[in-house]
Amino acid sequence: MMDGHRADFLREKKIIVVDDEPKVLEMIESLLLDEGFCTVFKAATQHEALDLCTLNKPDFAILDVMLPDGDGFSLFKAIRKSMNFPVLFLTAKDQPEDLLEGLGLGADDYMVKPFLPRELILRIFAILRRSYKADDPLIVLQGCTIDLNKAISCRGGRTFPLTAKEVKILSTLYSSANRIVTIDTICNSVWGDNRYGYENSLMAHICRIREKIEINPSSPSFLITVKGLGYRLNVSP
Amino acid sequence: MMDGHRADFLREKKIIVVDDEPKVLEMIESLLLDEGFCTVFKAATQHEALDLCTLNKPDFAILDVMLPDGDGFSLFKAIRKSMNFPVLFLTAKDQPEDLLEGLGLGADDYMVKPFLPRELILRIFAILRRSYKADDPLIVLQGCTIDLNKAISCRGGRTFPLTAKEVKILSTLYSSANRIVTIDTICNSVWGDNRYGYENSLMAHICRIREKIEINPSSPSFLITVKGLGYRLNVSP
């Protein structure tokens, strides 16, 4: 695995692969899934690809230049009319003009088939890193990332918005990550001086937070209850 | 000239080229200057390169893997300790391990010598575009483009003029694109030190901006309210 857990949030990105050869499509898909990407769309034609893009708003595209209904370049132009995610071109033809046309249009990278699978993965990461660089401090859990500045959590390819109170509670817990934080401490940090009477409200918030960050909210593995003492946010070291 | 005036600001970026062969150094430099780049630094050794980087803070680097005092990879690691500009590796050796090592370290691109000059230029632009897109005063949303220089937004074939305050607000939001910007931050940036009491005014501006950029202003998809936290301008990616 590349980059370890630090690049987890990049693997949440939705990728679309467009190629007319089913074999190539399968190969790239399994390559991506093996690498830990959760959401991979496949299309064999330009038409299909455009529909998928408008519907699913992918974060990255791998486009073959040869397609049954028009070339990848025209697909690229069509996409760029309304979307701006990064694109890597793939081609069997080793023609310099092709390569230059692809990059000239504004593509992010260009690879010639056959390619080293590893090189494709590394180039994808290079592009994703630059395109989606997280200059925000991320809370990285195993299978979930939380961005408190953006007020979102990402889990299993889905993004959940966090509310103001949820952000406040999480940031309180995170400031004492892996340590028990008492209910009183949390209430004090969230509701200030007049903090009494909010215990149940806090409980409801914890419940709602778990829905957004836990893989199995009813048996939490990140936001842990320590009975009689408080809560603890487990963050991988 | 590539991309016309839209990419002009990318040519302002400072580029450093590191190669032990003076000929290659000269060749790349003149290539870059011909393309319109104004600032090109040259270094032949790792040591020289590091000094130039710390002094001039370049925006992009082209590193040869073979250097007299250590390889390009160790130079890359040294640079990344304190700086984070994008890097393209260049190598004469066509060894897969080399390529994979370079990209694996976190480089942005990798080219094998000899290369097509045009391809190098195009790849440089691809990387610069992604890395420094925030400087681009043209905001491309899905179905709407905003030109902050011209102070207009285009949507559904119609062009809307933007007022001074609207431009200021949008540019504040865009400089933290995709991230939550607090109302206080926006007010501070628009009205300066004495910013209190303008919250409602800001609200009215937000409302007017949405009329000009959103397809459906009452359920916005670009300029998002994050209740209790602030506003966010959704830009893809």
Added chain:
DNA sequence: AACCACCTTACTTTTACCTTACATTTGCTA
């Protein structure tokens, strides 16, 4: 089994924000 601490859900209340219409200010032009 009864207790306790906490979970969970559905519901109510609150609040922050939207929206509209109108008032005021600004800056341009005659």
Added chain:
DNA sequence: TAGCAAATGTAAGGTAAAAGTAAGGTGGTT
């Protein structure tokens, strides 16, 4: 510098999402 239009600011009623509440449920402990 007076008049005008455009831009900006203000106020108030309306609204939906978020926060808070309450009540029944769960599971471990004594």
